[in-house]
Amino acid sequence: RRSGSNRDLDSASEFEMSDIFYFARRGVESIMDDEVTKRFSAEELESWNLLTRSNNNFHYISLRLTVLWGLGLLIRYGFLLPLRLKNFLSEKVHLMCYRICVRALTAIITYHDSENKPKNGGICVANHTSPIDVIILASDGCYAMVGQIHGGLMGVIQRSMVKACPHVWFERSEVKDRHLVAKRLSDHVEDKSKLPILIFPEGTCINNTSVMMFKKGSFEIGATVYPVAIKYDPRFGDAFWNSSKFGMVNYLLRMMSSWAIVCSVWYLPPMSREEGEDAVQFANRVKAAIARQGGLVDLFSLQKNRIFL
Known part of the structure; x- marks a missing residue:
C-alpha cells in the first residue's frame, strides 16, 4: 500500500492466510488423483472381492x-x-525322476530344434520304438500320456504315474473305452492350461528302421499336432522292445547292461489339418514328415509306390 493512501491499515486486508487453503487443497488432490501415478498401484475395486x-x-x-x-x-x-x-511340484519332480532314469540307462540324447517343443493344449506324436521313448521325451518336458494298460512292473509304474498327473490309460480291446478316450482327449486339449498329450499313433513298438501306419484317432480331434522324430543308434545298444519275446524286467536289464542308449530327437514345426483334408490324410502327412526327418522308411509311401509300379 502506498504511503500516500488515506485508507486505514486496520480495515479489511486484501490477503489472508486462509486464502491459500483452497489452492493447496486442490493441488494435493491433483497429486493424489494423478492419472499417471495411480497406474502404478492396484486398481481400486468398486465392490469388495472378499480378499x-x-x-x-x-x-x-x-x-x-x-x-x-x-x-x-x-x-x-x-x-x-x-x-x-x-x-508345480509334480512337474519339477517328474522332470527330476525322468532325468534320473535317463542317467541310469546311460542315455546320450541330442535334442534338435527345441523352439518347436510341444505347447500346452496340443498333441505330441512320435514314432514308437520302446517304452523308454517316454523317458527320452519326458526328460526334456512334461507330458500327459495316453496308452494301453499293462500288467506286471509296467502296470505298477502306470498306476503310480496317474496319481500325480492326469494320464489316460485304457484297454484297446474295449471299443467303448476308445470312444471315451477320444472324448477325454478332446476335453484335455481344449484346456490350454493342461500339459500336451504324448501319443504314439503306431500303437506298437517298431524296430526304428521304419514308420508304420498311424492310427487316425488322435488326428480327428482337431488340435495342433507337434511331430517328434526319434532315431536310436543301434551300435551302442538296441533300444527296440520285442514285447512278445522279452518281459519288461528282462528288457530293462538288457538296456542297463548295454554300452549306452544313444539317440537323436527332432522337434518338428507344429502341424494342423488343412482345408479339405481328412484325418487319414493328415496322419499320413505327419508320418511322412517324421520319417523324412528321422531317416526312417515310410512304409505307407513305399507300399503305395509299389502298387503304382
Missing part, C-alpha cells in the same frame, strides 16, 4: 459377509493353494 489384501480399510459390515469371507479364506488356502503347489 483382505484388496481392502486395506476393511471394517466389520455384517455377519453374513464375514462368514462368506471366512469360507473364501478356507477354500483359497485349504484347497486352491495346495492344488496349485501340487501341479
Whole structure:
C-alpha cells in the first residue's frame, strides 16, 4: 500500500492466510488423483472381492459377509493353494525322476530344434520304438500320456504315474473305452492350461528302421499336432522292445547292461489339418514328415509306390 493512501491499515486486508487453503487443497488432490501415478498401484475395486489384501480399510459390515469371507479364506488356502503347489511340484519332480532314469540307462540324447517343443493344449506324436521313448521325451518336458494298460512292473509304474498327473490309460480291446478316450482327449486339449498329450499313433513298438501306419484317432480331434522324430543308434545298444519275446524286467536289464542308449530327437514345426483334408490324410502327412526327418522308411509311401509300379 502506498504511503500516500488515506485508507486505514486496520480495515479489511486484501490477503489472508486462509486464502491459500483452497489452492493447496486442490493441488494435493491433483497429486493424489494423478492419472499417471495411480497406474502404478492396484486398481481400486468398486465392490469388495472378499480378499483382505484388496481392502486395506476393511471394517466389520455384517455377519453374513464375514462368514462368506471366512469360507473364501478356507477354500483359497485349504484347497486352491495346495492344488496349485501340487501341479508345480509334480512337474519339477517328474522332470527330476525322468532325468534320473535317463542317467541310469546311460542315455546320450541330442535334442534338435527345441523352439518347436510341444505347447500346452496340443498333441505330441512320435514314432514308437520302446517304452523308454517316454523317458527320452519326458526328460526334456512334461507330458500327459495316453496308452494301453499293462500288467506286471509296467502296470505298477502306470498306476503310480496317474496319481500325480492326469494320464489316460485304457484297454484297446474295449471299443467303448476308445470312444471315451477320444472324448477325454478332446476335453484335455481344449484346456490350454493342461500339459500336451504324448501319443504314439503306431500303437506298437517298431524296430526304428521304419514308420508304420498311424492310427487316425488322435488326428480327428482337431488340435495342433507337434511331430517328434526319434532315431536310436543301434551300435551302442538296441533300444527296440520285442514285447512278445522279452518281459519288461528282462528288457530293462538288457538296456542297463548295454554300452549306452544313444539317440537323436527332432522337434518338428507344429502341424494342423488343412482345408479339405481328412484325418487319414493328415496322419499320413505327419508320418511322412517324421520319417523324412528321422531317416526312417515310410512304409505307407513305399507300399503305395509299389502298387503304382
